[in-house]
Amino acid sequence: MLILQFMFLLLMLYTGSRFGGIGLGVISGLGLVIEVFLFKMPPTSPPVTVMLIIMAVVTCAAILETAGGLKYMLQIAEKILRKNPRRVTLIAPLVTYAMTFLLGTGHAVYSIMPIIGDVALKNKIRPERPMAAASVASQLSITASPISAAVVYYLTQLGGLDHTISLIHIIGVTIPSTLIGTIAIALYSMRRGVELEDDPEYQRRLQDPLWKEKILSTTATSLDEKLPTSARNSVLLFILALVSIVAIAMTPEIRTIAEGSKPIGMSVVIQMMMLAFGGIIMLASKVQVAKITEGVVFKSGLTAAIAIFGIAWMSDTYFQYAMPEFKAGILEMVGTYPWSFALAMFVVSVVINSQAATCRMMLPVALGMGLPPQLLVGIMPSCYGYFFIPNYPSDIATCNFDTTGTTKIGKYYFNHSFMVPGMIGVVTACIFGYGLAGFIF
Template identity: 30%
Template sequence: MAVFEVVVQILLFLLPLVVGAKYGPMALIGASGLSVFIMVEVMRLVPGQPPISAIFIVLAVISATAAMTAAGGMAWLVQKAESALRKHPGRIPLVGPLLVWLFAIMSGTGNITFALVPVLYEVSYGAKIRPERVLATANAVSQLALMASPVAAVTYVFINLTETDGNTLGKTLAVTVPASLIATVLASLVMSRYGKELDDDPEYQRRLAAGEIAPPAPTSASGEPVELRPRAAWSVYFFLAGVVIGCVLGLFQRLRPTYPKLLPDGTYADVAVSMSFMIPIVMFAVTGAIMIFCRLKTAAVISEPIIGTGLIAALLLLAVPVLAGTILNAHMEAVTSFVGSAIGVTVMLFALLLFLLASLIQSQVASLTILVPAAAAAGLGAGPMTGMLGAASGNNLLASMGGLGQACIMTDKTGSTKQGSILINGSFLVPMLLCSGFAIAIGLGLQLLVY
């Protein structure tokens, strides 16, 4: 009977993942709720708890990003990036992904890459460079860079989960920033030679001969001027100010307020306000400052597409970790024993599990929320886990089915950027594996110096 119940619980966990892979994240959320209902109401398991701090962080960061976008800040950033790319079109296989890395770190979201895709394609094609090399790498980097962003929700969720092990923002960024940057450069260099040259690509030559695409023409030093909203640049300045304040508060704990906390032995101790609270408050303050100074109405902010993305992310954190937590509550001892013995053999198991979980759930935050507590309970330290955060970019395994992947495929008129016959074997698989592999290898080395 016990074996039967375990099998049913495993099926109830896997079923939402299968449904989500076929019908999308909202289906995953709904199916997770159904599974939790069955496990709690019928099987009488103790329900898992939603990670409220993580949801708080996600909503705050998304609100600030949406306000900056509505104020024209994203358009201002893209305009600056376009100007830089057009000045040196031949270097776009390296410069393009590096700009994506920088913008994703500054904004805390990979969605900014949507605005850069047309520019990356136009400049690369104008320089007679296979667009797939740039677009596919940029797609992978947009997710990898989030591990190194001081305002990305995934960064602070991870710190919140590992702060009891002495982890801090400074230590995390000291590993993830150089690891992701070097991984971006190495992956870009490898991808700069990936695939056939356009002159040797039969599909491109067919489209060119059929008149489906015009021959490449050199790009001008500057694109068409884009009219920006008044004070668009200021929205970026406010956002970056929030980033700086968050970094300073994370690096220097003494700057955060303290309050007396009752300890189990009946005594009180002064405890600093956690970064999982300070970061959302700072980013909500940034949202307010942008809306007031740039004279934005609520309708303008909530109409931004990134609000929908943030809502999906928050709902995933309400559903999937509760589903996993409900099962873990019933089997924590067995799971901890397994993970502990396996991690004792190889810490790389954490990277493999994180990669697979992220690819199934399609959420970096939810994957870390599920896996980190189990790995920590099994004895894996914050240092090795930080070094392997690049594995969370496994959420990009089905990139060809995602919005950004489809944008790259449809924008590339040469046909070089492909979806693949089995979803994962398209243009995005190789750069994603390169970015993740390089980041893990470099991160594990760096964490030995930092932790």
């Protein structure tokens, strides 16, 4: 019966993934109702802490976007790319990695993709090389960002298990490992595929007058817009917020309010700091409050919160109910092959299209089985598996931005542009992270 119920869980996740975003959250809510009232599973608590963190971070980032901070970051990124056009395949993944690292979400990189494609095309570089690598790198970086929902949830759970585990322990592993994974992706991409002039799809499009006009007239840029000084200042304030969070994480004394009391949890600190700096940016930049909810960051962040709300609640209810039966068999497998839990994380992420939701679903399972924190942090990049099925918004958008047709979903669906870069990035990051975690913990 548990296996059938697990298949039902996967069915709900798959069905929700076809709608994406809010659809994934509400379909999971339907699954939760069936679990409780039909399968008689006791409901667990909803993921309130994770949702509050997402809301706080998204609010601050949305204010940054309204203040012009994202456009300022985009202009800096474009200047770097255009000053080094022949190295666009190496630089573009690092640029999108940095943007996600700062903002805690990969949804802010859509605006840079047309620019990456434009730089590549004007230098006769196959656009698939930098664009696919940049799309994958933007998602791989989520487990390195100190304000991403996935990292904060890890911190909340592992810190509750062992108060000596801090944010520095986690990002001390995930930053180097995912950065090395990103470099591996870029190096692989340098020579992938045939040269642009020899690509049959590119040549076919050049024979089509409409496509030819679109290809030859492409001039994507953000440098023609004059931004106010407040845009730069908002970025500096946002970076100061990140530095402050890391500094507070490194000094538990600051978080200790009364002598003899436990330090304030970092999940609470992140919520406070993000809301506070959101207020500081709003006041300093004179942001129009009504426009905050109109930006891409706010809409995508709120959508993610609702998706995680449903997914995590439904999944946690099932696994808490099934844990006594599953624990023995899974423990034996993971005890013999520790990396096998990374495979489980990867498979779940393929289905539910969210790193935070994957962590929220799988980490309690791992802790319930007594798996060591260093293993769980080392393999954390394996929660990014949704490149495997090419239906994630950033990957679809990247294909659409490439007017040459080199970045594509293949004839056989799984032979798409993101498969090999994704596998290289995740596997490299997990191998390096697993080794590094042994030294840091």
